[in-house]
Amino acid sequence: MDQPTPPATAGTRHGAEITPRGLVLGALITVLFMAANVYLGLKTGMTFSSSIPAAMLAMGALRLVGGSGILENNIVQTQASAAGTLCNVILVLPGLVLIGHWHGFPFWQTAGITLVGGLLGVAFSIPLRRALVMGAGLPYPEGVAAAEVLRAGEGAGRDAGRGLAVLLAGLAGGGLVGFLTAGLRVLAEGVRTAVSLGPAVFGLGTGFSLALVGIGYLVGIGACLAILTGVVLAWGIAVPILTALGAHADLAPAEAAQAVWAGQVRLIGAGIMATGAVWTLGTLARPILVGLRAGLTAARASGRDLPRQERDLPLPLVAGGALALTLPLAWLVHDFAGGGALLVAVAVSFVLLFGFLMAAACGYLAGLLGSSISPISGIGIITAMAAALLLPLVLGPAAGPEGTRFVVAAALLVAAVIVTTASIANDNLQDLKTGQLVDATPWRQQAVLILGVAVGSAVIAPLMALLYEAYGFVGALPRPGMVPEDAMAVPQAALVTQIADGIVRGTLPWGMVLTGLGLGSVLVAVEARLRRRGVSFPALTVGIGMYLPLSVEVTIALGGLLGWAADRRLARAGASPEAVEAARRRGVLLASGLLVGESGIGVVLAGADTLAGRSGSLALDGFAGWPALALGLAVFAGGLLLFYRLAARPPG
Numbered sequence: 001m002d003q004p005t006p007p008a009t010a011g012t013r014h015g016a017e018i019t020p021r022g023l024v025l026g027a028l029i030t031v032l033f034m035a036a037n038v039y040l041g042l043k044t045g046m047t048f049s050s051s052i053p054a055a056m057l058a059m060g061a062l063r064l065v066g067g068s069g070i071l072e073n074n075i076v077q078t079q080a081s082a083a084g085t086l087c088n089v090i091l092v093l094p095g096l097v098l099i100g101h102w103h104g105f106p107f108w109q110t111a112g113i114t115l116v117g118g119l120l121g122v123a124f125s126i127p128l129r130r131a132l133v134m135g136a137g138l139p140y141p142e143g144v145a146a147a148e149v150l151r152a153g154e155g156a157g158r159d160a161g162r163g164l165a166v167l168l169a170g171l172a173g174g175g176l177v178g179f180l181t182a183g184l185r186v187l188a189e190g191v192r193t194a195v196s197l198g199p200a201v202f203g204l205g206t207g208f209s210l211a212l213v214g215i216g217y218l219v220g221i222g223a224c225l226a227i228l229t230g231v232v233l234a235w236g237i238a239v240p241i242l243t244a245l246g247a248h249a250d251l252a253p254a255e256a257a258q259a260v261w262a263g264q265v266r267l268i269g270a271g272i273m274a275t276g277a278v279w280t281l282g283t284l285a286r287p288i289l290v291g292l293r294a295g296l297t298a299a300r301a302s303g304r305d306l307p308r309q310e311r312d313l314p315l316p317l318v319a320g321g322a323l324a325l326t327l328p329l330a331w332l333v334h335d336f337a338g339g340g341a342l343l344v345a346v347a348v349s350f351v352l353l354f355g356f357l358m359a360a361a362c363g364y365l366a367g368l369l370g371s372s373i374s375p376i377s378g379i380g381i382i383t384a385m386a387a388a389l390l391l392p393l394v395l396g397p398a399a400g401p402e403g404t405r406f407v408v409a410a411a412l413l414v415a416a417v418i419v420t421t422a423s424i425a426n427d428n429l430q431d432l433k434t435g436q437l438v439d440a441t442p443w444r445q446q447a448v449l450i451l452g453v454a455v456g457s458a459v460i461a462p463l464m465a466l467l468y469e470a471y472g473f474v475g476a477l478p479r480p481g482m483v484p485e486d487a488m489a490v491p492q493a494a495l496v497t498q499i500a501d502g503i504v505r506g507t508l509p510w511g512m513v514l515t516g517l518g519l520g521s522v523l524v525a526v527e528a529r530l531r532r533r534g535v536s537f538p539a540l541t542v543g544i545g546m547y548l549p550l551s552v553e554v555t556i557a558l559g560g561l562l563g564w565a566a567d568r569r570l571a572r573a574g575a576s577p578e579a580v581e582a583a584r585r586r587g588v589l590l591a592s593g594l595l596v597g598e599s600g601i602g603v604v605l606a607g608a609d610t611l612a613g614r615s616g617s618l619a620l621d622g623f624a625g626w627p628a629l630a631l632g633l634a635v636f637a638g639g640l641l642l643f644y645r646l647a648a649r650p651p652g
Helices: 010-014 020-044 051-064 070-080 082-091 107-134 141-154 157-183 210-219 221-244 253-300 315-324 326-337 341-369 376-395 400-437 442-471 491-505 510-532 539-547 550-572 577-612 626-647
Strands: 190-197 200-207
Touching: 020 051, 020 070, 020 082, 020 442, 051 070, 051 141, 051 400, 070 141, 070 400, 070 442, 082 107, 082 376, 082 400, 082 442, 082 491, 107 315, 107 326, 107 341, 107 400, 107 442, 141 157, 141 210, 141 341, 141 400, 141 577, 157 210, 157 577, 157 626, 190 253, 190 550, 190 626, 200 221, 200 253, 200 550, 210 221, 210 550, 210 577, 210 626, 221 253, 221 539, 221 550, 253 341, 253 376, 253 491, 253 510, 253 539, 315 326, 326 341, 326 400, 341 376, 341 400, 341 539, 376 400, 376 491, 400 442, 400 491, 510 539, 550 577, 550 626, 577 626
Parallel strands: none
Antiparallel strands: 190 200
């Protein structure tokens, strides 16, 4: 899907990039998606990438005021995409409330964590652009999808009209299915069951999300096979073995399988991810150094010597800005810890070093899998584990409950900054891929992302405080008399906090983590061998297949298999390379539409639930159980068949 960089003179035909109306619109969309993502994330632990729906909103809104060019639309979606990424701080930060260190979300500390972390993410992603966007040959599925959306909105003529029709059909279909599933709840979201063979329990299931099928189609068969390998290792081997050994024998089979996966097998996946991340960073070391050297060369080049499409913010300026950010970061740690120069120095150094490594790993994952399913929560777990191991060496062993709570809180603070850093780098590189494909100017995208981070940081603290005061969290209600059933689950923050607390107290099941590290080493060797044969099988993605929920992984893998089958059918039919590429483009547009439709409905439903003060505010009674499951399965199967027929049909 990569395309060569256009000539320097090509960009002017698309009009201006940064405009006052675009900046205002980008800020408004940022606030809108920030509210939706904070609500969804606190409730379910899941957020969505806002780049594609932001692109659609930008095109629609700017057409109402006279139209716009593709570059202006791209700038708006770049700025607004900060909403979907800054919100990932909810994967860690609520842990400070769960352990009682905070009793709400103080504005300056919360805004400071997201602002410093977000700006560091922008800074780290700039030197990574040349290595990961231009030089690594990664697919960047959501970046490509956003570019296709922008092109379809700008295009003219018969081919463009057909492309826009496919995109809108996917949008309508994804939106309708999403509304029936998450809104009216007449369709089940998926099916999950457990099969017992003696004392061993096997987990089976899939989700019914057509948007996830679209992501799998965009990702491709290599990564999807790695994901399926992780699913088999988790639910076909690890869960059955552990349940056969008596883990959670007091629970029903399905509940026991879920408990074993959540409490133990995910830690194996985290260990594989850690090994895979180290290996990935090692393989990227040379391209990153080459990219840094090229960036320094570019910074010394004059405007006439360097094409517009290759101009980043100057690396000396970026490096200076990153160093300047150590001052507010030091203030955050000092204010949090109430002193302690050694703690401040260690925490700041850890954030800079580990943050860059996690930004590079997440940038690679964004290119491989896309932003929506990049395992940021896994990065949070790895970071919290590293911080919880390091900080007792600095602070000394935790003394009593208060000392333990302080060490855990310090680990969560550091992890929150790094998660924000990695998230923004993850998203920024996806946006820069979109910009490369639509002939945008990198430094302008980087500049408006800084603005998006600033706007989002000012909004996220009041939003989190509002929702906490309205609903509370499971295990941490702000006021007496609140209804525990209405509390938000904050599942990822609870898991990260549990792991950090287990390390500090010495109760973490290290056997699972070490098993993951050893298995990850084997998978890395397999990856290296297959890579020499031209086969993609990332070990890191196998860990993701064990870490993320079964319903997500299987659905994505189905999309990858569907795309592979469609390409095989075209090849058997003797289609020309041009025809195959045209069919693939149709499939990309359809997958993009499904993503846009479901994401857009997610925003609308989150707004409706927020106004109603409860989740499922539009749900209809009488469709729970088998009726919803049967309808959901039928619609999902029909959607898969239709997708396959469209993706496998030769153009003409």
